[in-house]
Amino acid sequence: MEQKECNLCGSTANYSCDYNIDSVFLQCPVCGRYELIGAHIQDINYNHLASYLAYHAFINKSHYGAEYRYNTFLNKEICDSYNKEFNEGNNTHGRPVHIDNDIIENWYPKTLSARIDMILLYINNHTKHIGQFVNFSMELIQSVFFIDRYDDNTDKNMRSEDDRYDEIEYIIQYMEKCEYILKSSGPSDADFYDIKLLPEGYRRVDELQKYSSYGKNALVAMAFRDETIPLREAIRKGISEAGYNAIFIDEVQHNEFITPELLKYIRDSKFVVVDLTHKNNGAYFEEGYAMGLGKPVIQLCQKGVDLHFDIAQKNTIIWETEENIPQRLLNRIKATIE
Numbered sequence: 001m002e003q004k005e006c007n008l009c010g011s012t013a014n015y016s017c018d019y020n021i022d023s024v025f026l027q028c029p030v031c032g033r034y035e036l037i038g039a040h041i042q043d044i045n046y047n048h049l050a051s052y053l054a055y056h057a058f059i060n061k062s063h064y065g066a067e068y069r070y071n072t073f074l075n076k077e078i079c080d081s082y083n084k085e086f087n088e089g090n091n092t093h094g095r096p097v098h099i100d101n102d103i104i105e106n107w108y109p110k111t112l113s114a115r116i117d118m119i120l121l122y123i124n125n126h127t128k129h130i131g132q133f134v135n136f137s138m139e140l141i142q143s144v145f146f147i148d149r150y151d152d153n154t155d156k157n158m159r160s161e162d163d164r165y166d167e168i169e170y171i172i173q174y175m176e177k178c179e180y181i182l183k184s185s186g187p188s189d190a191d192f193y194d195i196k197l198l199p200e201g202y203r204r205v206d207e208l209q210k211y212s213s214y215g216k217n218a219l220v221a222m223a224f225r226d227e228t229i230p231l232r233e234a235i236r237k238g239i240s241e242a243g244y245n246a247i248f249i250d251e252v253q254h255n256e257f258i259t260p261e262l263l264k265y266i267r268d269s270k271f272v273v274v275d276l277t278h279k280n281n282g283a284y285f286e287e288g289y290a291m292g293l294g295k296p297v298i299q300l301c302q303k304g305v306d307l308h309f310d311i312a313q314k315n316t317i318i319w320e321t322e323e324n325i326p327q328r329l330l331n332r333i334k335a336t337i338e
């Protein structure tokens with residue numbers, strides 16, 4: 001692989017091209033592994049995508065084994081087929097994770113306070129031991145702090161470095177005033193920031209993880225098989241039309257075990273959608289865990305399936321065909337969430 005500047009954040013990244021499908025593949029220390037496809041480039045909001053990737057980066061960390069996942073604008077069907085091949089032992093295409101503009105925009109924080117919350121959670125997630133400093137390169141901090149690099153969201157008209165650094169300082173001062181964070185007082189000309197959470201920052205993180213959700217994610221628990229693809233897409237559509245981002249765990253991790261990563265996705269979700277049609281043990285577990293955290297849970301089940309014990313008492317969307325799921329799910333989300 002050659003090296004070049006990352007298209008999004010400017011870090012030095014490994015880079016390769018596939019001229020057959022007009023795509024570039026990058027492995028960036030900030031944005032992780034991602035693919036840009038010529039056909040989609042003109043629709044991309046470069047500012048938002050850079051932040052999205054920093055928060056969802058798949059980075060090769062050798063001690064965890066090879067990382068096969070990468071973010072891509074390839075369409076959903078192609079991603080599904082590559083993932084299927086991967087599960088059958090062919091890793092030629094790795095494990096693509098589909099992203100598109102809706103996913104990015106639904107996720108992107110709309111207010112300053114939502115930004116601050118996400119930054120706090122980012123620092124918390126990247127702190128191994130309480131009270132440690134997290135090191136931010138200049139590229140990383142711009143992505144994590146949602147600093148626009150470009151004036152018009154395309155990759156033209158870069159903002160001046162001074163303007164961007166002023167904005168970083170403004171956010172740091174805001175967070176220091178709230179007593180959320182401490183910035184280490186290193187040399188003033190350092191080209192990095194060391195930041196750690198203060199007790200008030202941890203208190204806010206606890207509050208966010210327990211009682212609400214900072215973001216727009218909704219975890220979906222269901223049985224993942226070929227024959228449930230129409231169901232999966234119907235659920236995705238309903239959630240997406242309600243302005244949320246559906247997280248299907250098999251798209252972000254590739255084993256069936258309950259992992260800390262899965263639990264984290266549930267904690268970070270605003271609500272959880274569970275389809276119980278296939279009486280999948282994982283789905284029951286995930287529902288129980290979400291309920292224990294006080295997360296709203298929306299249940300679905302196909303008509304005619306006998307539901308288990310007390311779950312049957314809960315208000316459930318009983319569906320006959322996948323077609324009417326998106327609208328009913330959308331209505332339910334609007335009525336019960338937010």
Ligand SMILES: [Zn+2]
Binds near residue numbers: 032
């Ligand atoms: Zn990058």
